[in-house]
Amino acid sequence: MNYEAVIGLEVHVQLRTRTKMFCGCENEFGAAPNTRTCPVCLGLPGALPTPNHAAIHLVALTGLMLGCEIAPRCKFDRKSYFYPDMPKNYQISQYDLPTCRGGGLEIMRESYPKDAQKKVVAGRYIRLVRIHLEEDVAKSFHFETASGIDFNRAGTPLMEIVTMPDLRSPEEAFAFLSTLKLVLLYGGVSDADMEKGQLRCDCNVSVRPVGQEELGTKVEIKNMNSISGVRRALAYEIERQTEMLRGGGRLTQETRRWDEAAGATFAMRGKEMAHDYRYFPEPDLLPVDTAAWLDDVRRRVPELPLARKRRFVEMLKVSDSNAGVLVADCALADWFEKAVKDVTNTQGVANLVVNDLLRELGAAGKGVTESPVAPEALGALVALTDAGRISSSQAKEVFVEMFRTGRAAAEIVTERGLEQVSDAGAIGKLCDEVLEGNAPIVVQIRAGNAKAVGNLVGQVMKLSKGKANPAMVNAVLHRKLGL
Amino acid sequence: MSAPSSIDVGYVAQLARLKLSEEETRRFQGQLEQIVRYIEQIRRLDVAGIEPTAHAVDRSNVTRDDAAAPSLSSEEALANAPVRANGLFMVPKVIE
Structure with a gap:
C-alpha cells in the first residue's frame, strides 16, 4: 500500500519592533543576559502590560500580505502553564479572536530545495487557518545540574502563523517556509533569521493510505529552528510512521523532538499529559479595534516577490530563471530596478547582474549593498553595448574592471582601446x-x-x-x- | 457545550500546582460545585444576538508607541533570584 503525508505548520515569527510587546524594553538580540528586562517582562506581581501598537500593525500587515481577513476587533487572552521561562505562569496570547483569519500563500518554484527541483508542483497554494499575536518567553540554557534563564527574550512580540494541513511532502514544507520567509522580509515584518531564533516552527505530520480522505494519527514535532532541519525531520518522521503502519503497528498521538545530531525524532510527552491551558480573556488588556488604523497599514503592503517576479518577466523581459534569482533577494531586486531605470536593454542588465555581479560579489564575500559598482554605472555599461560601442563579451570584461576599481565603464573602454569598430x-x-x-x-x-x-x-x-x-x-x- | 455540574477538584488543583489536603479537597468540592451551578444558571439565558464582551470596560485601542524605555540593570533584575550564575537566573534543571 502507498501512503501519503499530510503536513501542517505552526510558524513562530519574532516581529521587528524597537521594543517588546508589552513594555518599553528594547527588542534586541545578543545583549548581555538579563539586561533588557523590567517588572513587566520579568512577570513581577502588580506589573501591568501595555500593547505595542507597532507590533499589532505588523501582524495586520502580514495578514494583508497573505490575503487574510483582518478581524474588526481582536483581543488578548491568558494561556496558563507553568514553566520557568514564563514566571507569571501565563503567556499573553490570542485565543478565540485572533487578528487574522484565512488567507494563504502560493509557493514559489525557486523556494524548493536545489536538489528537489523535479518535485516542484507549479502554483501550490497553502491555506492558512489564522495568525495571532503573543509574547515570546525567556530563553533557557540547560546545564549539567541546573537550568539558567535569560529574560531578554521574554516579551518579544511573537506572531504565530498556522497553516491548514495542505502540505504533502518535506520538500513542499521547505519551499513554503522559504517563500514565507521571503514575504516576511519584503514586508519588513521580521528579520526572520533562524539562527537567531527569529523564525521557529512546529510541524504536525500524519500519514494515510493514498486515496483515503480521513486523516491519520497526528504527531507534532516541536521547535524546529532551521528550514533544512524541518525537511529532514519530516522525511524521517514520514518514513517512521509509514514503516510502523506497514508493519501492522499503531501510531499514538504525541509530541516529538527532532535531534539533529542523531537524525531522528524522539517522543517528548504523551497524550496522558495533554496540556489544559485554561484560556481566558486577559483582564489587564483592552480589545483592539483594527478599523481605526487598518487603512494606514494597507498603504504599507509592498509588491510581493511572486508579483515582482511576474512583472520582471512580463514588463522587463527578464528570463524566468533570472527573475527568480533577482526577487529571491529584495535588496538585489531593488538594485536591479535602479540599474534598468534608463536602459532599454533590461535583459542585458539582468544577465550581468545575475551572472557577473553575483559572481564577483560572491568571490569578494560582499552583499549587493556593498557592491563597488553602483546600479547606475552598470546601466551605463549596458547602454554602451546597446549603442554598439562595445560587444557583450567586452562588456563582461569591462564589468570585472569596474568591480575591481570602481571606475566608470566609458573610462575603461577608452583607456583600453576597447571601442568597437562600427566604421x-x-x-x-x-x-x-x-x-x-x-x-x-x-x-x-x-x-x-x-x-x-x-x-x-x-x-x-x-x-x-x-x-x-x-x-x-x-x-x-x-x-x-x-x- | 456539555455542562457537568460536578468538578474534579484534584485535577483543577494539579493544573494550578496546588497541594490540597483531603479535608480541603472535600471543602472546595462543595464550594466549587456551587459556583459551577451558578454559572449554569447564566448559561440557560438566551444570549443570541448579544455581542460577546471582551472586557468589562468599554474602551479599546489603549496601546503605546514603539519607543524604548529604560530597563533594569542586571543587578536589579536578579536581586530576588535565589541562585544566579553568569547573569542568569538559576533554576532546578528543566527536563522536557
Missing part, C-alpha cells in the same frame, strides 16, 4: 582582406553553403582583435557575397 569603411577593408585570403570558402558559399559565412565572420573578428561590430561584419560579408 563601415574600416570593416569593409577587413572583409575584403579575409575574402581574398579564403578563396576556397568563397567558392563553397557561392555553391550554396551559406553556413560557411560564419567562418569568415570569425576571421574578420580575429583580424580586428575582437573590436569589429559583429552584426556589421555579418551584414557587410553578406552584401559582398551577394547573399
Whole structure:
C-alpha cells in the first residue's frame, strides 16, 4: 500500500519592533543576559502590560500580505502553564479572536530545495487557518545540574502563523517556509533569521493510505529552528510512521523532538499529559479595534516577490530563471530596478547582474549593498553595448574592471582601446582582406553553403582583435557575397 | 457545550500546582460545585444576538508607541533570584 503525508505548520515569527510587546524594553538580540528586562517582562506581581501598537500593525500587515481577513476587533487572552521561562505562569496570547483569519500563500518554484527541483508542483497554494499575536518567553540554557534563564527574550512580540494541513511532502514544507520567509522580509515584518531564533516552527505530520480522505494519527514535532532541519525531520518522521503502519503497528498521538545530531525524532510527552491551558480573556488588556488604523497599514503592503517576479518577466523581459534569482533577494531586486531605470536593454542588465555581479560579489564575500559598482554605472555599461560601442563579451570584461576599481565603464573602454569598430569603411577593408585570403570558402558559399559565412565572420573578428561590430561584419560579408 | 455540574477538584488543583489536603479537597468540592451551578444558571439565558464582551470596560485601542524605555540593570533584575550564575537566573534543571 502507498501512503501519503499530510503536513501542517505552526510558524513562530519574532516581529521587528524597537521594543517588546508589552513594555518599553528594547527588542534586541545578543545583549548581555538579563539586561533588557523590567517588572513587566520579568512577570513581577502588580506589573501591568501595555500593547505595542507597532507590533499589532505588523501582524495586520502580514495578514494583508497573505490575503487574510483582518478581524474588526481582536483581543488578548491568558494561556496558563507553568514553566520557568514564563514566571507569571501565563503567556499573553490570542485565543478565540485572533487578528487574522484565512488567507494563504502560493509557493514559489525557486523556494524548493536545489536538489528537489523535479518535485516542484507549479502554483501550490497553502491555506492558512489564522495568525495571532503573543509574547515570546525567556530563553533557557540547560546545564549539567541546573537550568539558567535569560529574560531578554521574554516579551518579544511573537506572531504565530498556522497553516491548514495542505502540505504533502518535506520538500513542499521547505519551499513554503522559504517563500514565507521571503514575504516576511519584503514586508519588513521580521528579520526572520533562524539562527537567531527569529523564525521557529512546529510541524504536525500524519500519514494515510493514498486515496483515503480521513486523516491519520497526528504527531507534532516541536521547535524546529532551521528550514533544512524541518525537511529532514519530516522525511524521517514520514518514513517512521509509514514503516510502523506497514508493519501492522499503531501510531499514538504525541509530541516529538527532532535531534539533529542523531537524525531522528524522539517522543517528548504523551497524550496522558495533554496540556489544559485554561484560556481566558486577559483582564489587564483592552480589545483592539483594527478599523481605526487598518487603512494606514494597507498603504504599507509592498509588491510581493511572486508579483515582482511576474512583472520582471512580463514588463522587463527578464528570463524566468533570472527573475527568480533577482526577487529571491529584495535588496538585489531593488538594485536591479535602479540599474534598468534608463536602459532599454533590461535583459542585458539582468544577465550581468545575475551572472557577473553575483559572481564577483560572491568571490569578494560582499552583499549587493556593498557592491563597488553602483546600479547606475552598470546601466551605463549596458547602454554602451546597446549603442554598439562595445560587444557583450567586452562588456563582461569591462564589468570585472569596474568591480575591481570602481571606475566608470566609458573610462575603461577608452583607456583600453576597447571601442568597437562600427566604421563601415574600416570593416569593409577587413572583409575584403579575409575574402581574398579564403578563396576556397568563397567558392563553397557561392555553391550554396551559406553556413560557411560564419567562418569568415570569425576571421574578420580575429583580424580586428575582437573590436569589429559583429552584426556589421555579418551584414557587410553578406552584401559582398551577394547573399 | 456539555455542562457537568460536578468538578474534579484534584485535577483543577494539579493544573494550578496546588497541594490540597483531603479535608480541603472535600471543602472546595462543595464550594466549587456551587459556583459551577451558578454559572449554569447564566448559561440557560438566551444570549443570541448579544455581542460577546471582551472586557468589562468599554474602551479599546489603549496601546503605546514603539519607543524604548529604560530597563533594569542586571543587578536589579536578579536581586530576588535565589541562585544566579553568569547573569542568569538559576533554576532546578528543566527536563522536557
